[in-house]
Amino acid sequence: MKKRYAFAISLSLTLALSLIAATRAGASGDNVSAVTIGSTVADFKLTDTSGKEQKLSSLKGRNGTVLIFISTQCPVVRDYIERIGKLAADYRERGVNVIGINSNATETIDDMKAHASANNLAFPVLKDKGNKIADLLGAERTPEVFFLDASNKLVYHGRIDNHRNITLVNANDLRDAIDATLAGKPVVKAEASAFGCTIKKAS
Amino acid sequence: MRYSLSLALGPMALLLLLLLALALILTEQRASIAHAAPSVNARHVLTRGGVEHKEAAVAAAAAQTHRADAGATPAIREVDLEGLKKLLQRDGATSGKNARPLLVNFWATWCGPCRDEFPDLVRINADYSGRNLDFITVSLDDPSEIKTTVPAFLREMRAPMPSYLLNVIDPETVISAVDPSWGGGLPATFLYDANGRLVFKHTGRIKAEELRAAIDKVTSGK
Numbered sequence: 001m002k003k004r005y006a007f008a009i010s011l012s013l014t015l016a017l018s019l020i021a022a023t024r025a026g027a028s029g030d031n032v033s034a035v036t037i038g039s040t041v042a043d044f045k046l047t048d049t050s051g052k053e054q055k056l057s058s059l060k061g062r063n064g065t066v067l068i069f070i071s072t073q074c075p076v077v078r079d080y081i082e083r084i085g086k087l088a089a090d091y092r093e094r095g096v097n098v099i100g101i102n103s104n105a106t107e108t109i110d111d112m113k114a115h116a117s118a119n120n121l122a123f124p125v126l127k128d129k130g131n132k133i134a135d136l137l138g139a140e141r142t143p144e145v146f147f148l149d150a151s152n153k154l155v156y157h158g159r160i161d162n163h164r165n166i167t168l169v170n171a172n173d174l175r176d177a178i179d180a181t182l183a184g185k186p187v188v189k190a191e192a193s194a195f196g197c198t199i200k201k202a203s
Numbered sequence: 204m205r206y207s208l209s210l211a212l213g214p215m216a217l218l219l220l221l222l223l224a225l226a227l228i229l230t231e232q233r234a235s236i237a238h239a240a241p242s243v244n245a246r247h248v249l250t251r252g253g254v255e256h257k258e259a260a261v262a263a264a265a266a267q268t269h270r271a272d273a274g275a276t277p278a279i280r281e282v283d284l285e286g287l288k289k290l291l292q293r294d295g296a297t298s299g300k301n302a303r304p305l306l307v308n309f310w311a312t313w314c315g316p317c318r319d320e321f322p323d324l325v326r327i328n329a330d331y332s333g334r335n336l337d338f339i340t341v342s343l344d345d346p347s348e349i350k351t352t353v354p355a356f357l358r359e360m361r362a363p364m365p366s367y368l369l370n371v372i373d374p375e376t377v378i379s380a381v382d383p384s385w386g387g388g389l390p391a392t393f394l395y396d397a398n399g400r401l402v403f404k405h406t407g408r409i410k411a412e413e414l415r416a417a418i419d420k421v422t423s424g425k
Contacts, residue, residue, distance in 0.1 A: 075313040140406060141388035159387075162373045165345070171373065193378045195309075195343050198316060198388035198407040 034138020037190045041067075041152045044133055046101070046126035049113040056099070056152070059124055063095030064149050064181055066174070068160075069134060070100045070125065071142040072107050072115035074197035079164040080143050081119045087160070087175065088123045095150075096178055100125035103134035104142075105202040131201040141196035147177050155187050159194035279342070279349050279357070279366045284376050287369065290339060291381070292399055302397045303337050304421045309381075309391045311343040312352045316408040317390040321360045323411040327418070328364050335422045342368040343389060396421050 035041055043057045056065070068084060070077045088098035102112050102125060109127050116125050128134055137146055147156035156177035161169045173192040180187045282290065293302045308324055310317035328338045340362070342353050349368050357366055371377055378387050382404060385391060394403035394417050403417035 073315070140386040144386070159375075162375070168372055192375055193385075193387045194374045195311075195378075195387045195389060197314060198390070200316075200407075 035136065035146070035154050037154055037157060039154055041137070041146070041148055041154060043152075044136070046128055046133065047109070048124050048126055049109055049116055051109065054124060054126060059097060059099050060148070060152065061091075061095045061097035062150060064097075064147060064155075064178060065152070066091075066096065066098045066178070067137070067146040067148065068098060068100055069139045069142050069144045069199065070102060071104050071197055071199075072102070072111045073104075074142045076164050076196045077142050079166075080160055081121075083160060083166065084143070085119065085121060085123075091178060094182060096182070098123040101128050101133060101139075102126070103128035103131040103139065104200045105131070106200045129202075131199065134199055134201065139199060141198055143196060145174055147174060147181070149181050155181055156190055158192040159196075162192075162194065164194075279353055279368050281346060281349060281370050282341070282367045283369075284371055284380060287341065287367070287377060288380055290367070291395065293337075302399075303335050304397055304402075304418070305395045305399075306331075306336060306338040306418065307381075307393045307395070308338075308340045309343060309389060309393075310340060311389055312348070312356050313344065314389045318356070320390060320408045321356075321362065323409060323414075324364075325360055325362050327411065327415065328362070330415075331418055331422065336418060338364045340364050340366050342366065343374075344368060346370045394418065394421060 041056070043055055045053050045055050048054050059065070066087070070081075070084070084098065084100075091098070100116075100121065100123060112125050112127060115121075134140075139146070143160060145156070145158060145160060146154055149155050156174065158173065160172075160174045162171040162173070163169050171192070173189055176189065177187040291305070291307070293305065306327075310321070312318065324338075324340070332338065340357075344353050346368060353366075353368060369377060374387060378385050381391075381393060382401060385404070385406065388406045390408065391406045392404065392409050392414065393401060394414070396402050402421050403414070405414065
């Protein structure tokens with residue numbers, strides 16, 4: 001008798017807990033899990049524009065890595081692409097590498113290859129098929145930056161600077177974060193946002 | 204007797220736990236919506252000359268009294284951060300007991316999904332403008348386009364909603380004022396109840412039925 005009673009209670013508990021878990025997942029279905037400032041980004045693998053698999057650990061800079069979500073079609077990325085190229089060139093010698101990530105389901109590797117060639121991109125651009133890395137990091141728009149220090153700890157997240165019109169820029173948030181990290185200082189402003197194109201994720 | 208009592212207790216325990224789970228979920232959802240209420244903290248405002256934030260209250264009044272008028276494109280007003288805050292808070296003529304729920308859509312002519320969803324928004328405006336809802340659109344286009352591409356697109360869409368164009372140097376101040384959890388992706392749509400509480404938000408192209416359901420809920424006061 002006691003066994004039957006215990007079984008009924010166990011079954012009830014299991015069902016109730018499953019319901020809580022399932023409903024919570026549904027409630028946050030539109031949200032993506034995000035890596036927070038100070039947490040470490042685990043190694044991941046993505047395919048580059050030549051179809052070769054690349055690891056974060058093999059592309060990262062010795063002093064830090066800029067992961068930047070870009071798009072071949074977003075007009076905001078178009079306005080920033082020269083600035084991104086210059087940033088990559090300015091910091092490469094100082095041990096900071098830039099890695100572009102394209103998570104747009106609507107853009108193919110061929111699109112990315114043409115875009116990289118047309119804009120003379122001198123940094124790798126990886127295809128995030130199924131937007132797994134965008135979801136892992138919590139990336140939602142382009143351009144959106146995640147700057148990792150030498151040990152892959154996230155120290156800055158957000159925008160490149162405050163304005164897509166370069167003549168109106170008065171806050172270089174990403175460069176400030178990189179400079180502070182290279183100088184061994186804490187990043188004063190670890191997050192900053194800006195308007196951009198929504199990443200078109202796989203449904 | 205004991206056997207039948209045990210059989211009755213099992214389903215009762217299940218029911219009790221299910222009710223508990225439901226209560227937990229509802230509490231959590233309420234808390235998350237309350238947390239997302241728009242920030243009204245004073246922030247440093249960066250503006251350029253000529254921005255009409257003082258006219259925002261007047262414009263908000265226009266938003267309240269506006270009714271769908273397909274074919275006519277209203278003048279696009281430039282707003283800065285303070286102007287936008289006033290629009291969101293429904294200061295002045297629209298505050299107090301006359302305030303209505305407010306739908307705000309942030310968009311830009313350069314944003315594909317923004318353009319794609321606009322016909323749905325125009326239809327929603329037509330369906331709800333006479334039913335206790337104010338609806339404004341805020342363009343993130345360059346201010347130099349206030350008399351060119353922005354009105355041209357709104358005219359093409361036959362969009363009669365009161366329209367604004369944001370002029371700020373630092374977009375972060377606006378993003379934080381609207382919703383600190385908004386990453387800045389466009390399009391973005393926010394629905395506030397009559398008390399100014401954020402009750403629905405969506406980044407990316409809207410799902411019209413989802414938005415309509417949220418509007419139905421807020422306009423019916425349920």
